[in-house]
Amino acid sequence: MNQPKSSRSLATLTISIWALVLQLAIVSWAQGGHPIPPPPPLGAKTIQCHDRPIPQLEDVTEKAGIHFVHISTPEQKYILDSMSGGVLLLDYDRDGWLDIYFTGAPTVEMALKGEKSRGALYHNNHDGTFTDVTDKAGIATPCFAMGGAVGDYNNDGWPDIYVTCFGGNVLYRNNGDGTFTDVTAKAGVADGRWSTGAAFGDYDGDGFLDLMVSNYVDFHLDHLPPFGTNSTCKFEELDVQCGPRGLRGSGDSLFHNNGDGTFTDVSKRAGVDDPNGYFGMSVVWADFNNTGRPDIYVADDSTPSYLYRNDGDGKFTEMGLESGTAVNGDGAEQASMGIAIGD
Ligand SMILES: [Ca+2]
Numbered sequence: 492m493n494q495p496k497s498s499r500s501l502a503t504l505t506i507s508i509w510a511l512v513l514q515l516a517i518v519s520w521a522q523g524g525h526p527i528p529p530p531p532p533l534g535a536k537t538i539q540c541h542d543r544p545i546p547q548l549e550d551v552t553e554k555a556g557i558h559f560v561h562i563s564t565p566e567q568k569y570i571l572d573s574m575s576g577g578v579l580l581l582d583y584d585r586d587g588w589l590d591i592y593f594t595g596a597p598t599v600e601m602a603l604k605g606e607k608s609r610g611a612l613y614h615n616n617h618d619g620t621f622t623d624v625t626d627k628a629g630i631a632t633p634c635f636a637m638g639g640a641v642g643d644y645n646n647d648g649w650p651d652i653y654v655t656c657f658g659g660n661v662l663y664r665n666n667g668d669g670t671f672t673d674v675t676a677k678a679g680v681a682d683g684r685w686s687t688g689a690a691f692g693d694y695d696g697d698g699f700l701d702l703m704v705s706n707y708v709d710f711h712l713d714h715l716p717p718f719g720t721n722s723t724c725k726f727e728e729l730d731v732q733c734g735p736r737g738l739r740g741s742g743d744s745l746f747h748n749n750g751d752g753t754f755t756d757v758s759k760r761a762g763v764d765d766p767n768g769y770f771g772m773s774v775v776w777a778d779f780n781n782t783g784r785p786d787i788y789v790a791d792d793s794t795p796s797y798l799y800r801n802d803g804d805g806k807f808t809e810m811g812l813e814s815g816t817a818v819n820g821d822g823a824e825q826a827s828m829g830i831a832i833g834d
């Protein structure tokens with residue numbers, strides 16, 4: 492096609508200008524990082540920052556009717572007193588609104604006297620308030636609780652609760668009528684050690700949620716490590732609680748869901764049993780290498796963390812060090828506690 496030269500030049504110039512505008516827009520978007528978010532909803536509490544309204548968070552605990560208080564001791568003579576306090580969010584009655592389960596732990600002193608502490612289940616009333624339904628639900632005192640996980644292990648559509656504990660975990664089946672039944676014994680998922688983290692994930696793709704549990708320190712109420720008594724129970728010259736360094740760690744557990752309400756401990760066979768006895772704090776399932784199979788990450792306190800690649804044959808390969816997720820950039824072990832996964 493023949494085009495007059497001046498017309499071609501004008502077209503070329505126009506395209507060049509548009510390309511420049513597009514390039515500038517891309518650069519400025521990339522430099523800005525994110526597109527401008529929509530404004531907060533009307534009536535939301537905000538402050539102005541760089542001419543933009545920034546939403547403010549407000550403590551609504553009291554207004555919401557939540558009165559749960561976690562028991563703690565200021566002395567914290569034992570490392571067991573320093574842990575616990577996990578909270579689960581789940582829609583246990585499937586009304587479309589998230590409810591809250593607070594786990595409760597006693598102090599070591601209370602436990603030695605045989606005293607228990609309560610957890611609490613709060614039902615979401617859909618109006619910003621909650622009602623304590625713990626007693627009706629029957630999940631007030633599962634154990635010396637640390638935290639837990641939510642998953643529908645029996646595929647009946649109702650989310651079930653697994654509570655991690657010091658000295659024996661508890662699986663509660665959701666009965667679908669606001670009550671739960673302790674099915675730990677039948678399911679075979681008590682573990683019995685000091686469990687901290689737990690997460691449900693279907694590692695073998697059979698449609699049933701399996702359960703990974705991280706365990707912390709080998710700790711016994713009848714053999715308490717005495718406060719400040721040796722070099723690992725000192726901070727500078729001060730006497731402090733012992734641990735986790737200087738105490739023995741506990742291995743981790745993977746329970747395969749058999750699909751009939753029972754589980755089988757496959758930790759060793761799967762290669763995720765933590766024979767090193769690292770101090771496990773929390774665990775998460777995520778497909779880190781986009782194979783369609785969930786892998787496992789275990790955050791360990793004061794010891795290297797684990798990244799387990801799901802090999803698809805019921806086994807996992809630990810690749811924490813080579814993936815750069817076991818220790819920090821200087822090669823030092825981290826006091827890893829919790830985990831968040833995001834893209
Ligand atoms: Ca609900």
Ligand SMILES: [Ca+2]
Pocket residue numbers: 642643644645646647648649650651664665
């Ligand atoms: Ca269920």
Ligand SMILES: [Ca+2]
Pocket residue numbers: 692693694695696697698699700701748
């Ligand atoms: Ca499974």
